[in-house]
Amino acid sequence: MGRGRCAQIRRRNRTALARWEPERSEEFFADAAPQEALVRRLQARERDAAYPYLIDRAGVVAGLINIGAVERGAFQNGRLGYWIDEGERGRGLATRAVGAVVIEGRDTHRLRRMEAATLLENEPSQRLLRRLGFEEIGVARPYLEIAGRRQDHMLFQRLLGPEPAGGEVGCDVAAAQPDAHPPCDVRLPRHKL
Numbered sequence: 001m002g003r004g005r006c007a008q009i010r011r012r013n014r015t016a017l018a019r020w021e022p023e024r025s026e027e028f029f030a031d032a033a034p035q036e037a038l039v040r041r042l043q044a045r046e047r048d049a050a051y052p053y054l055i056d057r058a059g060v061v062a063g064l065i066n067i068g069a070v071e072r073g074a075f076q077n078g079r080l081g082y083w084i085d086e087g088e089r090g091r092g093l094a095t096r097a098v099g100a101v102v103i104e105g106r107d108t109h110r111l112r113r114m115e116a117a118t119l120l121e122n123e124p125s126q127r128l129l130r131r132l133g134f135e136e137i138g139v140a141r142p143y144l145e146i147a148g149r150r151q152d153h154m155l156f157q158r159l160l161g162p163e164p165a166g167g168e169v170g171c172d173v174a175a176a177q178p179d180a181h182p183p184c185d186v187r188l189p190r191h192k193l
């Protein structure tokens with residue numbers, strides 16, 4: 001997939017995602033921006049700081065999932081972020097893909113806890129997290145700057161024991177196998193769903 005097509009997906013979702021993410025500059029939607037962002041994420045991957053995943057649906061990127069802010073030592077924790085192409089929602093894609101990435105976080109990256117934060121009104125995201133076995137920690141007031149202002153968030157965690165998690169979350173574990181196709185001209189694991 002070329003640079004322009006990655007940017008197209010991001011531009012197409014600009015309005016749909018605006019209320020759920022930090023304010024973006026015009027440059028964020030330029031043709032080269034997704035590739036630059038992925039390169040930064042891959043550098044973070046090299047440092048064991050973040051693990052980004054593109055969702056591959058029949059060769060087309062349908063969303064992005066990121067395990068960020070990886071912290072080792074006693075914590076072994078990562079923070080989960082995700083979005084799905086507006087036209088692909090409501091079909092179980094996030095359930096399968098985020099579930100697969102949670103398992104990947106546990107098995108490949110040896111994380112023992114994953115955290116996620118949603119806006120209070122982001123019920124689809126909260127339902128998704130609960131479906132994947134995340135438990136609510138509580139509300140942080142305020143927590144993160146989203147859509148231009150610092151807003152309250154609901155915090156969730158999932159502890160990742162050594163036991164197989166696939167059955168628990170009901171996701172397609174086979175989808176967790178990464179391959180090396182180069183989306184946006186950079187190498188990144190993909191989930192084929």
Ligand SMILES: CC(C)(COP(=O)(O)OP(=O)(O)OC[C@H]1O[C@@H](n2cnc3c(N)ncnc32)[C@H](O)[C@@H]1OP(=O)(O)O)[C@@H](O)C(=O)NCCC(=O)NCCS
Binds near residue numbers: 084088090092095119
């Ligand atoms: C939250 C978000 C990732 C969910 O993505 P999605 O692909 O629509 O999620 P799913 O399809 O897995 O689940 C959505 C619904 O489809 C249903 N569904 C339909 N077919 C399904 C299937 N085959 N398998 C599982 N669920 C299915 C689910 O039950 C779910 O219903 P519910 O929300 O009423 O419980 C998406 O809405 C999004 O990108 N939102 C904007 C960005 C965002 O909020 N990111 C998170 C910030 S915290």
